[in-house]
Amino acid sequence: MTAEEENNAKPPLMRYLILGCIAFLMLYPLIWLVGASFKTNSEIFSSAGFWPSKIEFSAYAAGWKTSSEYTFATYFINSFLITIPKIFVTLISCVMVAYAFARFDFYGKKILFGIMVSTMMLPLIILRMPQYLMFREFGWIDTYLPLIIPSAFATDTFFVFMLVQFLRAIPRDMEEAGMIDGCNAFQLLFHIIIPMLKPAIISVIVFQFIWTMNDFMGPLIYLASVENYPVSLALKMSIGATEEVEWRNVIAISVVALIPSIAVFFAAQKHFIEGATSSGVKG
Amino acid sequence: MYENKRLGFMFALPFVLGILFFKLFPFIASFALSLTQYDLIDPPQYVGLENYRELANNDPLFQQSLGVTLWFVILAVPLRVGFALLVAHVLNFKMRGINFFRAAFYIPSILGGSIAVAVLWRFIFAKHGLVNIALIKMGFEPVAWLADEHYSMVTIVLLFTWQFGSSMVIFLAALQNVPTSLYEAAECDGASKTVQFWRITVPLITPVIFFNMIMQMVHAFQEFNGPYMITEGGPLNSTYVLTLYIYDQSFKYFNLGYGAALSWVLFALVGALALISFWSSRYWVFYAGEKDNK
Numbered sequence: 001m002t003a004e005e006e007n008n009a010k011p012p013l014m015r016y017l018i019l020g021c022i023a024f025l026m027l028y029p030l031i032w033l034v035g036a037s038f039k040t041n042s043e044i045f046s047s048a049g050f051w052p053s054k055i056e057f058s059a060y061a062a063g064w065k066t067s068s069e070y071t072f073a074t075y076f077i078n079s080f081l082i083t084i085p086k087i088f089v090t091l092i093s094c095v096m097v098a099y100a101f102a103r104f105d106f107y108g109k110k111i112l113f114g115i116m117v118s119t120m121m122l123p124l125i126i127l128r129m130p131q132y133l134m135f136r137e138f139g140w141i142d143t144y145l146p147l148i149i150p151s152a153f154a155t156d157t158f159f160v161f162m163l164v165q166f167l168r169a170i171p172r173d174m175e176e177a178g179m180i181d182g183c184n185a186f187q188l189l190f191h192i193i194i195p196m197l198k199p200a201i202i203s204v205i206v207f208q209f210i211w212t213m214n215d216f217m218g219p220l221i222y223l224a225s226v227e228n229y230p231v232s233l234a235l236k237m238s239i240g241a242t243e244e245v246e247w248r249n250v251i252a253i254s255v256v257a258l259i260p261s262i263a264v265f266f267a268a269q270k271h272f273i274e275g276a277t278s279s280g281v282k283g
Numbered sequence: 284m285y286e287n288k289r290l291g292f293m294f295a296l297p298f299v300l301g302i303l304f305f306k307l308f309p310f311i312a313s314f315a316l317s318l319t320q321y322d323l324i325d326p327p328q329y330v331g332l333e334n335y336r337e338l339a340n341n342d343p344l345f346q347q348s349l350g351v352t353l354w355f356v357i358l359a360v361p362l363r364v365g366f367a368l369l370v371a372h373v374l375n376f377k378m379r380g381i382n383f384f385r386a387a388f389y390i391p392s393i394l395g396g397s398i399a400v401a402v403l404w405r406f407i408f409a410k411h412g413l414v415n416i417a418l419i420k421m422g423f424e425p426v427a428w429l430a431d432e433h434y435s436m437v438t439i440v441l442l443f444t445w446q447f448g449s450s451m452v453i454f455l456a457a458l459q460n461v462p463t464s465l466y467e468a469a470e471c472d473g474a475s476k477t478v479q480f481w482r483i484t485v486p487l488i489t490p491v492i493f494f495n496m497i498m499q500m501v502h503a504f505q506e507f508n509g510p511y512m513i514t515e516g517g518p519l520n521s522t523y524v525l526t527l528y529i530y531d532q533s534f535k536y537f538n539l540g541y542g543a544a545l546s547w548v549l550f551a552l553v554g555a556l557a558l559i560s561f562w563s564s565r566y567w568v569f570y571a572g573e574k575d576n577k
Binding site: 012015016018019022023026027029030032033036044045046047048093096097099100101103104105106107109112115116119120121122123124125126127128129130131132133134150152153154155160179184185188210211213214216217220221231232233235236239247250251254255257258261262265266269270 | 284306309374380411497511533
């Protein structure tokens with residue numbers, strides 16, 4: 001008997017029922033949010049159901065326009081102006097560093113690897129004040145540089161760790177064949193390593209995309225003027241501005257704010273969860 | 284080629300520079316900063332351990348905040364990890380639609396950190412929000428989730444627990460590695476499913492439980508978006524976690540020295556708890572194959 005057969009001894013219907021209930025409870029708030037975005041203000045606070053009594057898109061239009069002088073188009077563009085370069089430099093630096101750790105032998109490798117693992121447990125807030133002072137010296141306040149440049153130096157050690165784990169599990173045969181054919185290290189990296197790392201690279205892209213879109217404290221500290229705000233800060237601002245007023249606009253724009261992350265997640269779902277799993281310790 | 288140390292170091296160079304400039308230097312500078320008084324206008328003034336003395340003796344808000352943080356970690360971490368293990372256990376069998384469920388349980392941990400979800404949380408726990416409507420329909424009294432200092436913690440703990448998906452996928456991978464022969468043997472001896480879970484599954488995946496506990500503890504100590512957005516630390520500072528206090532001191536009141544001292548207390552707390560966990564792990568974490576290595 002395999003584990004699966006053995007487990008099947010329990011009536012599958014029971015399992016589906018339990019899992020279905022948990023999934024429903026967990027996802028209902030999100031589903032409700034979508035329904036509520038079409039409701040009137042009074043209906044939002046009186047009905048627990050999903051279906052609005054009549055469908056109205058006006059909240060989306062009003063929410064998108066915001067009460068500030070910029071629309072959410074500006075804020076979304078700002079979010080992408082941070083996210084896309086950040087993903088780009090993260091990939092370059094983390095793949096390079098992971099290649100070094102997984103394949104090469106160099107002085108201080110063990111200590112550096114130890115430092116990398118331990119920084120994953122460091123509460124990042126401890127670094128915020130000196131980093132702020134440093135970036136202020138550089139004149140980077142109210143620009144996106146403090147949010148992007150550190151990632152160009154493989155400071156998102158979680159990704160390095162994930163890529164190293166992934167690369168270690170891949171045999172070196174292909175690279176050895178490449179070496180015999182006279183490839184240099186860069187050719188090996190581009191023609192053999194990167195294609196093999198594809199699932200892990202997709203995970204890095206998805207994680208970095210979603211985390212950067214979600215990031216709130218970074219922009220909150222470093223960005224001052226509203227024209228530079230990403231979606232997360234703009235959303236916070238719209239709550240402050242509309243206290244006790246048009247809640248449905250805030251709800252509608254929250255739905256819109258979640259769409260990019262959900263879309264990226266579903267587009268890469270399969271690779272992504274597998275990549276994320278392989279980063280964890282194997283039991 | 285892979286023996287070429289210089290080449291290897293060259294590839295690792297971005298990391299070495301990054302660690303030095305963006306991690307190690309700020310780390311040390313933060314401690315130096317914690318020994319000063321600095322408001323961004325006048326140059327920093329060395330005050331020795333004054334900031335630490337102040338927070339230990341004369342700062343009731345710090346003590347409140349420390350208590351809230353510990354309470355949050357103690358509630359939220361076991362709930363998230365426990366729930367992740369439970370759901371992974373139920374999910375660990377060959378079935379149709381496993382991908383659907385895996386994705387469904389994963390989505391909250393993708394979106395949970397976003398401001399949009401914090402907004403959502405404010406609405407569902409509002410006075411006339413989704414949760415209270417449901418409570419009234421089931422015949423219970425509505426609860427002032429966000430206005431009553433006894434319940435406000437519940438909302439942010441639930442938000443943290445709700446995002447159990449990333450721990451769950453790690454548990455799922457571990458559960459699939461438990462040798463099936465052990466269950467077969469237990470089945471022959473007449474062990475029930477519950478006994479099998481506690482006597483076989485749990486002991487064999489203790490390394491993964493340990494890993495998830497440590498990582499989630501580090502996350503929980505740094506929780507910011509939930510308390511900042513949903514409860515704003517209140518009511519009566521009942522959800523005023525340390526990260527909020529550090530943020531306020533450093534970037535709202537510009538007491539950067541005091542903020543740095545507070546962040547070092549947080550660091551010491553996380554470090555001490557991690558060390559205790561590592562020490563205690565000798566007694567409850569079982570590493571398969573350890574005997575072979577010795």
